Amino acid sequence: MVEKLILHLGPEKGEENNLNACTILQDMFEHKEFFNILVKKENLACISDLATAKMGESTKSSKTCALTVLNQILAHHIEKCKKKDGSKDEKDTNNDDDDMIVQ
Numbered sequence: 709m710v711e712k713l714i715l716h717l718g719p720e721k722g723e724e725n726n727l728n729a730c731t732i733l734q735d736m737f738e739h740k741e742f743f744n745i746l747v748k749k750e751n752l753a754c755i756s757d758l759a760t761a762k763m764g765e766s767t768k769s770s771k772t773c774a775l776t777v778l779n780q781i782l783a784h785h786i787e788k789c790k791k792k793d794g795s796k797d798e799k800d801t802n803n804d805d806d807d808m809i810v811q
Contacts, residue, residue, distance in 0.1 A: 710745050717758050717777065723769040730773035737784050747781060755781075 715721075716729035736742040753790070758766070759774035 710742070711754075714751055714754050715760075717755065717770060717774045719761070719766040719770040721770070722766070726767075726769045730776050731737040731775075733777050734780050737780060743784065747785075752778075752781070765790060 713733055716725045717733075720728075721729075734747065743778075744764050755774050755777055759771055759778055761771065763771075
């Protein structure tokens with residue numbers, strides 16, 4: 709199903725299909741299982757191919773929607789990394805404070 713949604717970002721589909729697929733893909737980012745499927749190498753390669761296709765081989769709508777999905781993937785990934793780094797910093801800070809009190 710994910711592959712079919714990604715293919716709806718293609719230039720052979722109309723602008724409405726491109727926009728609908730883009731919206732559905734973005735709405736499903738919150739589900740960890742879906743996000744993990746979406747970021748598989750072959751799916752990312754397909755989306756990036758659609759986003760970087762030559763204008764003669766693609767449409768403005770297709771490129772825009774594919775770029776929007778890629779942007780959302782990157783933004784979501786960055787947020788996940790920030791949350792992980794933030795929780796590590798909190799643990800390190802908490803451990804340092806405890807050590808100082810004990811000393």
